[in-house]
Amino acid sequence: MSGIGISVNERESADSPQVSPSDIFVFGGLFTSRRGPVGAAVPVYSPTEDQKVFGALDSSYLGGYIRRGLFKNCGAYGAKFYGSRIVASDAVTATLVSTTWTIQSAVKGNLSPGKDGNNTWVSILASLADPTGHRDLFVYYQGPNDSTPQLVEKWLYLSNANVSQIVNGNSYYVAVTVTTPATLPTATSAMTQLATGADGVAAIDLGGYETNYPLFNGLPLSALMNCDIHGVDAATSLQTYIEGQAKIIGVIASPYGMGVDTLGTTYETLLKVKSFMAGYRSWGEVDDGNGGTVEVPMMGHALGAGWVRKCRDRGGFPWVAPAGETTALVDVYQLEFPIYGPDELKALNATGFNPVQYIPGKSNIVRTSRTFSTLRKYYSIHVRRMTNWFISSFQNSFMWLEQEPPNTKTRKKVFDDLTFFAQDCWKNGAFNDRGGYDNNVQVKCDDENNTVQMEDNGELQADFTFHPVEAIESGTINIFQTRDALTVSANEPVPTTAPAPEAT
Secondary structure (H helix, E strand, C coil): CCCCCCCCCCCCHHHCCCCCCCCCCEEEEEECCCCCCCCCCEEECCHHHHHHHHCCCCCCCHHHHHHHHHHHHHCCCCCEEEEEECCCCCCCCCEEECCCEEEEEEECCEECCCHHHHHEEEEEEECCCCCCCCEEEEEEECCCCCCCCEEEEEEEEECCCCHHHHHHCCCCCEEEEECCCCCCCCCEEEEEECCCCCCHHHHCCHHHHHHHHHHHCCCCCCEEEECCCCCHHHHHHHHHHHHHHCCCEEEEECCCCCCHHHHHHHCHHHCECCCCEEEEECEEEEECCCCCEEEEECHHHHHHHHHHHHHHHCCCCCCCCCCCCCCCCCCCCEECCCCCCHHHHHHHHHHCEEEEEEECCCEEEECCCECCECCHHHCEHHHHHHHHHHHHHHHHHCHHHCCCCCCHHHHHHHHHHHHHHHHHHHHCCCECCCCCHHHCEEEECCCCCCCHHHHHCCCCCCEEEECECCCCCCCCCCCCCCCCEEEECCCCEEEECCCCCCCC
């Protein structure tokens, strides 16, 4: 009897199928602010870093409060936020010129014109380690709630050779330029305020937003929002930008006080079969930091509670619908529109906006997860987010295809990569499960969709088809009362006739 033959094919590590998933917890926002860099989108990971870059979270009104709502409702869930400050074109950089060092208001090398420069002070002291050849730079900042400037940074043992390298790449408040010929500046212990700069914030208009959109090109964002301007024109400009990106969902807020009927007629131009926009209705009262409250849009709170916190709690997958009773909002005292009846909720859904509302016993929550899509299969934010995630993940993972031969081996590698990735998504609940895996996911990369002519042209095509898991829109639980005994079958409860009582 012959032995049992076993063939082991070990896959080389270079050929192992893998698709690197894109980060779905990276958001962007455009806002006015008293400080922060201009002409740059700056990443911040926490309220502490955010305040270093853009000042107090309530110092720029809506933009600051929206960012605070995002961070507070994220908790320790690790979301990253890219912020871009908008100023008018006539803003002037606030500058201090010493003998040979020009010190300007800046954030990590990005100059920051405007009023924030007037709130920055510096002092240059002789370095204790080498008083003749080095200087120490102390930076002070006076925030909206500070009575005097507060020390925020200190940079020690600086020389003409290293000051720009050390300060410009790390300081949240200033940048230094050394003039030629270089000599050390005079040491002085007195705080010197940066020279006056014009504050461009007051002149912000829609053009300021449109000019700043390209700053986010190429960043790994999953959502982008206008923080300070709320209206159909601003929403339309954001929608135009988002559609050109195909990987980002735009997030907007309804204007304060606008009724459901008016929302429907005003924003109907945003409704499309396949939309990449999401809107939230209802402003909410939050702590203003001075003992009172202020009403702000719930965009940041909704992203923090639904897009980040709930999503992380459910495994961190992009197919988690960012709404429902587990999205209780932190730091919200009262909502502009706290209660919706069934008819009003149905009417609001038709506008494309999602209600942030009060549910007894559940607090204030994000009720639904609609986009401005008009077709059922594209309704939910998670469906659009999931599609964007596939686009971004595949773009990041298949760069290796360039300059590879358009042959059977390469097509097989692409097929394996996509199939292994799809199977992992299937195991984690990404797709509809009716009919099993093969009925909901298909990957194709073979001779049928790659013709000889395509091969001769150096082209390759792969088809990735999927049926995403959908969200329950409504649920019904029927209650039946019966005096009969019940036997439970595999399908439904079946009443049986009770036995007759024995004679006495």
